[in-house]
Amino acid sequence: MLKLRKKTLKIIMSKGITSRNEDYSQWYNELVTKADLAEHSSVRGCMVIKPYGYSIWEKMQAALDKMFKDTGHTNAYFPLFIPKSFFSKEASHVEGFATECAVVTHYRLKNDGSGNIIVDEEAKLEEELIVRPTSETIIWNTYRGWIQSYRDLPILVNQWANVVRWEMRTRLFLRTAEFLWQEGHTAHATSEEAIEEAEKMLHVYADFAENWLAVPVVRGVKTPNERFAGAIETYCIEALMQDGKALQAGTSHFLGQNFAKAFDVKFTSKEGKLDHVWATSWGVSTRLMGALIMAHSDDQGLVLPPKLAPIQVVIVPIYKSAEELNRISEVADALVKELKAMDISVKFDDRDTQRPGFKFAEYELKGVPVRVAMGARDLENGTAEIARRDTREKQTVNQEGLASYIENLLGEIQENIYQKALKFRNDSITKADTYEDFKKILDEKGGFVSAHWDGTPETEQRIKEETKATIRCIPLDNALEDGVCILTGQPSKQRVLFARAY
RNA sequence: CGGGGUGUAGCGUAGCCCGGUAUCGCGCCACAUUUGGGAUGUGGAGGUCGUAGGUUCGAAUCCUGCCACCCCGACCA
Known part of the structure; x- marks a missing residue:
């Protein structure tokens, strides 16, 4: 009993990350690091x-x-x-960036005589330089x-x-x-x-x-x-x-x-x-x-689309002896060669310092789309165990034609995570026709709220102050539809998308 | 930049109220046994307690400044 608790605790402390439900931003921070x-x-x-x-x-x-x-x-x-003077040439541009510019004022340091390096006040720039916040002016x-x-x-x-x-x-x-x-x-x-x-x-x-x-x-x-x-x-x-x-x-x-x-x-x-x-x-x-x-990504870690994953496939050998590893390596090396020829990035992780279970968890955390596990049993049966990161499903597949199976699987994963995100996004666009509904949706469901707006900056500003939601955009393919502004009741010709945003 | 919180070994922490040179877990190193979902045992290494001052015989602990990070506001890709 004590042993079990110790083990659970260890898992939490070593690699486990905060769940999304528990604290989304902490989950994000932990995942990134x-x-x-x-x-x-x-x-x-x-x-x-x-x-x-x-x-x-x-x-x-x-x-x-x-x-x-x-x-x-x-x-x-x-x-x-960027010379400061350039910056002030376009009025609204300066106004937009003025409050967040880093400015270079000097070009030399000196020793102050007691071993401290200080800015040499005599080396002051004629004209200060702005570190670019964007480059339109230059x-x-x-x-x-x-x-x-x-x-x-x-x-x-x-x-x-x-x-x-x-x-x-x-x-x-x-x-x-x-x-x-x-x-x-x-x-x-x-x-x-x-x-x-x-x-x-x-x-x-x-x-x-x-x-x-x-x-x-x-x-x-x-x-x-x-x-x-x-x-x-x-x-x-x-x-x-x-x-x-x-x-x-x-x-x-x-x-x-x-x-x-x-x-x-x-x-x-x-x-x-x-x-x-x-x-x-x-x-x-x-x-x-x-x-x-x-x-x-999910509570187990990163989920990467195959097209952007640094490692698309990882092969983990499972062995009990050096001799067994050798036999597995032969098969794995051949697979690596085949996958590379298909322009698929693959890593054969034959590190002896980590055990398979550890590697499984590690590659899940890092979002590697496909994992291949191969052990003595597979060598006997001519198979391999394939696990996909997006659904966390595992299946045993014949080594025959494995490379093209993986190639297809990568395509399937790319499509699946897009479809999953698309469904979530589409389910998260909600229409609101009253201000009460609008606020309720923001608080309880989140996502985009499609609502009528009278087109004035003042109304947008007030909604932002009261609900923290901003107009994310007016969709390009927006359907025209007569309605009234959720805040002011003024006439409106189309809905716009509101949301709380990063 | 305002309000709140945190900072102790690579990571997570105990100790702080009530001052006496730092606890535990993970990780790390060595060896052995292990290896199909985060191994186990034995032994070992590792700390200017964020930082700079102050109080004191003595500071992780009390006081002050500064820095960084987290949360909440204002600003933004």
Whole structure:
């Protein structure tokens, strides 16, 4: 009895994580650190992305980068530092970012004579440099030199970079002071073309979210309140997490001529007329890691979509002697070779320092989609035990044709977790026609609430203050429907999606 | 940035009220027995008690500043 209790306790303390029901945000934090994705650094608000987590990000980058290239974009790199004066050129842009900028004021340190390193006050910068919170200003200042004629357009550039936004409250991946992202910045001859670009990239993001992350998203536009600082229109993809809170997973902005005017970027058109250039910008960040984690994972740990899993298949040998391990290894090595030829990432974990049960638990925690276990019994029968992470089902399969069986299974898992998330998302969109219902749904069910809104920022603001819910978006394919605003009773032509959000 | 909480070995903690140099579990190292769902036994290593001051003969413990993290607000990808 005592032994049993000791054992239970140990499991809880060594690897067990808080359940989602118990405390969702603690579950998230523990998952991120215990699955070796990231940890807090000694710098306030900044994280260390660990190798396993970074591998996932690299896979996201590779997939997105290809999609950008396939839509005609090329990569470039702009400076980390932005002169303060650039920043103040676009009024609403400054206003949006002013409160969260890191500023470089000096360029040298010195020894104060008693062994302390201090800032050399004499090495003060003429003009302070802002650590980029986003790069529109430095990029549009640069584009001025690149653009004279309609022949120079469009410019379709993307950059992979880090940015800094001095956040008050941070959470690993979801909101950190420094984060990694990509930002596309395009320049166009016409408004129509720029809008088309902004919409195109939104759909690229949506495709990526659904086909790679296996996270269904709502495509929509933001209300003026939620719009990017300096944008005319902000398009977004909104995802739903398992706790019923929404997460903005990507944004694409039609910037109009705002930045072209602020940085005096003009071109001569075919007709010989001088006009300001039209702009877009679009970005997704390491926040997608948060979306990925919160959309699929369970109380046993991470659940990764096969397309983004650093290790797609793990093979665990079960043996009693070195001789047995040798025989298993022969079969496993052949399988590894076969899977690699199919471009499937596989790991044969023949570590002798951990027992099989430990490995099972470890790979479940890390979200490896498929696990193959092979022991003496399997060698005799020509079989292997296959366990899938998403459903935690196990079955015994013939070694004959195993590789293609696994290949199919990976596809099935990718589809299954998407369908599961899609069902949850669809079940979590609830219509509300009164303010009472609206509040009740938010408190009891969560998710998106589809409701009529009178279209004014004041109403949106009041609802936000009273319920903590914001308008996540006005869906692009929204059906028109006459109704009255849930708060004011004013007439409304369509429902919008409200939710509490990350 | 405001309110609340926490900080003791790699991790989780006891001790703090009532001052006397730190408890337990996991993990780690060695050896043996084990290996189809987080092994067991024996032996061993590991701590400037977040940090800087102060009070005191003596501080993990009392006082003050600072830092970090967690929760709740305001802000945001």
